[in-house]
Amino acid sequence: MNDATGIAPTAPAAVHIDDRTGLIHDANIDRAAALALFDAAGDVQEGRGRGAIRRVESAQGRIVVRHYRRGGLVARLSRDWFVWTGAAATRPFREFRVTQHLHGLGLPVPEVVAGRFVRDGLGYRADLATREIPGARTLAERLPDESAEIDWVALGALMARFHAVGLWHADLNAHNILFDVSGRGVVIDFDRARFVAPFATSLQGNLDRLARSLRKLGHGAPVAGAPWTAFRRAYEQTIQAAAAAR
Numbered sequence: 075m076n077d078a079t080g081i082a083p084t085a086p087a088a089v090h091i092d093d094r095t096g097l098i099h100d101a102n103i104d105r106a107a108a109l110a111l112f113d114a115a116g117d118v119q120e121g122r123g124r125g126a127i128r129r130v131e132s133a134q135g136r137i138v139v140r141h142y143r144r145g146g147l148v149a150r151l152s153r154d155w156f157v158w159t160g161a162a163a164t165r166p167f168r169e170f171r172v173t174q175h176l177h178g179l180g181l182p183v184p185e186v187v188a189g190r191f192v193r194d195g196l197g198y199r200a201d202l203a204t205r206e207i208p209g210a211r212t213l214a215e216r217l218p219d220e221s222a223e224i225d226w227v228a229l230g231a232l233m234a235r236f237h238a239v240g241l242w243h244a245d246l247n248a249h250n251i252l253f254d255v256s257g258r259g260v261v262i263d264f265d266r267a268r269f270v271a272p273f274a275t276s277l278q279g280n281l282d283r284l285a286r287s288l289r290k291l292g293h294g295a296p297v298a299g300a301p302w303t304a305f306r307r308a309y310e311q312t313i314q315a316a317a318a319a320r
Contacts, residue, residue, distance in 0.1 A: 089174070093161035096198070098170050099188035103134060111137055111203045116302075129206060136206040137187060142166070142199070142265065155197045164191045166200045169265035172241075179239055182232070182260045202265070209255035210222040214248035217293050225257065228303040230308030232259045233281065238316035240272040246280040247287035273317055281309070 090101045099108035116130035116139065128139045142165045143154045159168060166189025176183045184204035190198040213229075216222040229251070236243070243250070244266035252260040270276060284299045296302055 078139040084154070089170075091167070094189040096161065096164075096193065096200075097188065098190070100186070103187065107133060108203075109190070111139060111188055112190055112201050114139075123235040125244050134187060134205070138184070138206050138210075139201055139203050141201050152197075154199050155194060156200070157197050158193065161191070162290075164198060164200055165265040166202045167264075169202055169267075170263040172267050172269075176241065176264070178234075179243075181235060181239070182258060184260065184262055193280075194279065195249055204262075205261055206224050207252060208255050210252040210260065212249050213251040213253070214287075214291055216253060217288075217291070217296075222253075224296075224301070225294070229259055230305035231312040232261070233305075234309045234312035234316065236261060237274075237277045237280070238272055238313060240269045240274065241267060242274075242277055242279075243267050243280050243283075244268050246284045248284070248289075248291055248293075251284075272320075273313060281306075 087097065088101050090105070092099045092105075097105065097108060101275070111130060111132055111134075114130040114132065116128040118128050128141075130137050130139060130200050141154060142156070144152065144156075156165065159163075170186045170189040173186045177185060184207060186202070186204050188203045189201065191198040211222070213224070216224060233246075241264075243261070243264070245263060246261075250261060250263040252262060254260060285302070287293065288297050
């Protein structure tokens with residue numbers, strides 16, 4: 075098993091990995107086209123999570139490019155520089171593989187296209203490219219909008235589906251849950267995620283983290299009331315059904 079992700083290190087046949095140049099990409103896209111995504115100009119959107127994302131037009135369609143940035147106190151020292159511990163442990167390589175694995179399991183995640191790291195001394199900087207989810211808005215963006223109804227039952231069931239396969243999300247918050255134009259929930263940001271035993275009690279920490287995020291954004295009322303109760307009930311019912319089906 076891979077120490078960083080908890081999944082087998084063998085890359086799927088449809089992926090090209092070049093540890094030397096720091097590129098991982100869908101093998102249906104040639105190397106030059108994958109690299110071009112990270113140099114392309116695009117529309118920059120601030121305020122989602124830890125930094126900006128850039129939307130670019132390409133031969134592969136509309137792509138979202140995210141530059142990895144740090145959060146917390148360490149960001150005062152370096153906003154986007156990470157210590158080098160090997161290619162397989164870099165954030166884009168880890169996130170590409172975890173996200174692709176989840177996509178293969180049929181879970182609602184973005185479709186990864188490419189990732190890259192650029193060495194810088196004893197560290198690196200990095201980016202990830204995924205296909206855009208048209209019309210997507212985060213949970214944080216939808217909550218203040220009175221016309222945007224949140225289906226807490228569906229959201230609870232969605233979280234349970236990820237936990238049923240043992241996915242531990244390192245930073246499950248209201249910015250990392252999207253809703254597409256049809257209202258379907260999609261989870262993003264798996265660069266520090268890993269796989270543990272399905273249904274592990276430690277996975278409950280993800281739900282606690284989400285609740286803290288909602289309170290921090292000023293949405294403590296749903297957490298303290300009926301919406302969160304419905305969320306937890308749907309979560310538990312979906313977990314129980316998944317466990318019984320194993």
